[in-house]
Amino acid sequence: MTSNQVSYNHNQIARQLLIFSRDVSVAIDARGLILLSSESIKHAFGWSAKEVVGKEFCLLLSDPYLNSYEQFLVDCPDSAKLKGQTQQIIAKRKDGSCFPCELTMSRVDGSQNQIHYIAIIRDISEQLRTQNKLDDYLERLKQSRRELKRKDYELKAAQKNVVRANQAKSEFLANMSHEIRTPMTAILGYAEILKENPVAPDNVELIEIIQNNGTHLLQVINDILDISKIEMGDFEILKVNCSPKVVLQDVIDAFRMKAAEKGLSIHTKCQDSIPELIQTDPLRLKQVLWNLVSNAVKFTETGRIDIEVRVFSQSQNDRVLQYIVSDTGIGIPAEKVKHIFEPFAQADSSTSRNYGGTGLGLTLSHKLVRLLGGNLSVQSIVDQGSVFCVALNVGESVQTTLKKTQNHRFNLGDSVRQDSHDRQINKTRREHKGRVLLVDDTKEIRKLFSFMLNKMGIAVMTASNGKEAVELVNDESNQDEPYDMILMDMQMPVMNGYEATQLLRDQGNQIPIIAITAHALVSDREKCLAAGCTEYLSKPIKYEVLHEMVHCYLPETTAMLSN
Numbered sequence: 001m002t003s004n005q006v007s008y009n010h011n012q013i014a015r016q017l018l019i020f021s022r023d024v025s026v027a028i029d030a031r032g033l034i035l036l037s038s039e040s041i042k043h044a045f046g047w048s049a050k051e052v053v054g055k056e057f058c059l060l061l062s063d064p065y066l067n068s069y070e071q072f073l074v075d076c077p078d079s080a081k082l083k084g085q086t087q088q089i090i091a092k093r094k095d096g097s098c099f100p101c102e103l104t105m106s107r108v109d110g111s112q113n114q115i116h117y118i119a120i121i122r123d124i125s126e127q128l129r130t131q132n133k134l135d136d137y138l139e140r141l142k143q144s145r146r147e148l149k150r151k152d153y154e155l156k157a158a159q160k161n162v163v164r165a166n167q168a169k170s171e172f173l174a175n176m177s178h179e180i181r182t183p184m185t186a187i188l189g190y191a192e193i194l195k196e197n198p199v200a201p202d203n204v205e206l207i208e209i210i211q212n213n214g215t216h217l218l219q220v221i222n223d224i225l226d227i228s229k230i231e232m233g234d235f236e237i238l239k240v241n242c243s244p245k246v247v248l249q250d251v252i253d254a255f256r257m258k259a260a261e262k263g264l265s266i267h268t269k270c271q272d273s274i275p276e277l278i279q280t281d282p283l284r285l286k287q288v289l290w291n292l293v294s295n296a297v298k299f300t301e302t303g304r305i306d307i308e309v310r311v312f313s314q315s316q317n318d319r320v321l322q323y324i325v326s327d328t329g330i331g332i333p334a335e336k337v338k339h340i341f342e343p344f345a346q347a348d349s350s351t352s353r354n355y356g357g358t359g360l361g362l363t364l365s366h367k368l369v370r371l372l373g374g375n376l377s378v379q380s381i382v383d384q385g386s387v388f389c390v391a392l393n394v395g396e397s398v399q400t401t402l403k404k405t406q407n408h409r410f411n412l413g414d415s416v417r418q419d420s421h422d423r424q425i426n427k428t429r430r431e432h433k434g435r436v437l438l439v440d441d442t443k444e445i446r447k448l449f450s451f452m453l454n455k456m457g458i459a460v461m462t463a464s465n466g467k468e469a470v471e472l473v474n475d476e477s478n479q480d481e482p483y484d485m486i487l488m489d490m491q492m493p494v495m496n497g498y499e500a501t502q503l504l505r506d507q508g509n510q511i512p513i514i515a516i517t518a519h520a521l522v523s524d525r526e527k528c529l530a531a532g533c534t535e536y537l538s539k540p541i542k543y544e545v546l547h548e549m550v551h552c553y554l555p556e557t558t559a560m561l562s563n
Contacts, residue, residue: 024121028057032069035116044123046094057119062090062098091121099125168342178491179220181518182442183213185540189448192543209444223360230367237371242282244274244321248309251289259297264305266293271310278321278394284368285392288376289323291361292388296327303328303385311394321394326387332380340378341366434554435481438462439469439497440489440516445539449487449516452543456550465492466500473504473511483511484554490517490528498531505532512553516541 024044027036034057037049045052045060052059058069086104093099104120190206197203229235252266259266296305308324332340341362369376374392436458440446446462453460461483463469469486476482486504490497501513515528518539525536537549 026052026057026060026119026121028117028119030116032057034059044093044121045091060091060121062092065089088124091123099123100128101125176220176224178518180217181539182445183217185518186210186213186442186444186448187217188540188542189452190444193448193451213444220360223364227360227364227367230364230371235371237284238281239279240282241277241279242285243276244278244285244309244323245270245276247282247286248289248307248323251286251293252307254290255293255297259305262297262301264297264300264303266305266307268307268309270308274309274311275319275321275394278392280372280392280394284372288365288368288372288390289325291365292323292325292390295361296325296329296386296388300327300329300385319394321392323390324387325390326385328385331382331384331386332378333382337378337380341376434485434550435459435461435483436550437469437472437483437486439464439466439486439492439500441465441492442489445489449546452546453550455543456547458550458554466495466497466503468494469500470495470503473509474507485550486511486513487516488513488533490515490519497533498527501528501532514549514553 022040023038024041025038026034026041029035034052034055037047037052039049041052042048047059058066061069085106086102089101089103090098091101091103100123102122102124104122106118106120108116108118187210190210194203194206194210226235248268252268255266293305293307304327306324306326308326309322310324311319311321313319366376369390369392372392374390377389377391378386379389380386434457436453438446438449438453438460439462440449441464443464446464450460450462461472463472466488469488473483473486488497488501495503497515497517501515504511504513512534513532515525515531515533515536516539517524517528517536524538528536534553535549537545
């Protein structure tokens with residue numbers, strides 16, 4: 001094939017490429033004039049291939065890119081690096097409209113050393129639209145992922161709240177069982193004793209024990225019913241004239257003796273101008289103050305209880321009466337304060353074990369104060385004490401005494417507290433060797449079970465917590481006088497029954513340990529047995545049931561127990 005034929009073929013291929021190429025291809029001379037263009041320029045720019053020949057290439061560029069193109073013409077002849085460089089620009093059509101495109105410029109050296117340029121222009125409008133859609137989709141995907149993470153976080157937080165709520169309810173049910181079954185054990189047990197000995201000289205004391213435990217049980221039930229009524233919206237608040245001082249005095253009188261038994265003093269201080277009468281529900285206000293003072297006495301081992309009553313005016317018709325109850329007790333951890341008014345909540349699950357209670361008192365008080373049109377708040381520091389403030393909007397006072405009133409001060413004296421351990425040793429000579437260690441933190445229950453065991457002819461020693469029990473068992477073992485059986489309450493302060501039982505088993509002690517607990521679920525029995533207990537009894541316990549259990553594990557006393 002001759003050189004002319006080769007050149008002809010190359011020219012034909014080049015023409016076909018220019019005809020069928022979707023991109024716009026333009027040949028440019030050194031002056032920037034268009035020498036040749038592909039047919040696709042018509043579709044892209046609106047110019048025909050013939051129309052643009054001889055025109056400057058900048059005709060196809062939008063104004064912002066003209067300066068850079070002119071600089072390109074100046075720099076390009078001295079540059080040997082222009083080999084297919086690509087950049088994004090905005091091109092201009094014949095009608096003046098603009099569109100995005102990619103411009104690729106290459107330099108071609110002709111046979112006569114004339115410099116020519118090839119420009120390839122590609123419309124990227126659709127590509128950018130697709131890219132924008134993709135970017136938008138990716139952004140929505142990122143937002144969806146962020147939303148999914150947020151939902152996942154909220155779900156996990158909700159799950160934690162559910163777990164915490166279920167745990168709180170479980171603890172509440174356990175505490176509730178303990179709070180109800182323990183006084184019921186005393187009530188039913190002492191009632192049985194009174195039935196057998198109707199004319200015994202100590203009946204008055206037994207009747208008082210029954211009354212006290214019955215009152216406590218009634219209070220627990222009333223708290224539950226009150227909270228239930230409030231939640232259902234079926235709770236009535238009265239508005240009657242009452243004296244804020246008298247309400248407080250009634251509460252203080254109720255706790256005078258209890259505080260004195262712990263060696264605590266109660267001090268009250270009334271501001272000079274306290275309304276003689278306000279309109280509120282005195283029964284519910286007294287119930288709130290009763291709960292706050294009760295907690296202050298319960299959770300304070302040493303120090304004092306301070307109660308301050310004051311009033312201040314926010315406006316002419318807006319008067320706020322405050323009862324502030326502060327103590328020097330155990331305090332509340334900062335992370336627990338925000339949950340202290342929630343249903344079923346206590347500052348610590350061990351609180352109910354050490355001090356008793358269901359965790360309903362503050363919940364009910366908070367709800368009652370809200371219904372009275374006020375607010376209940378708390379500030380507390382661990383091991384330093386707590387301050388509870390009841391703020392009631394009493395409006396205009398019914399009757400205000402402006403004369404200076406002496407501050408009321410109730411100092412309950414330096415009463416010496418009774419030793420809570422209350423160890424009792426029954427050394428009465430028996431005709432057998434049955435010796436039982438009775439472990440329970442409630443004085444009335446220790447006395448009740450001691451009475452029952454003594455009736456069976458059993459020698460009894462008592463302890464008020466698991467630590468004392470372990471010490472007594474070890475002491476007796478060292479003296480070669482081991483106990484034949486331990487009756488172990490499982491919920492106690494200092495060291496509970498589970499811990500004490502496990503410790504004794506770890507020491508190799510195989511003495512029969514009978515769990516006696518107010519928790520009556522199947523899982524509670526399994527928990528006791530898993531801790532190492534020999535058997536399980538749930539309160540309240542009748543004499544016959546205890547008799548049978550003792551008979552089972554003290555077979556040598558069968559003759560004595562036959563009575």
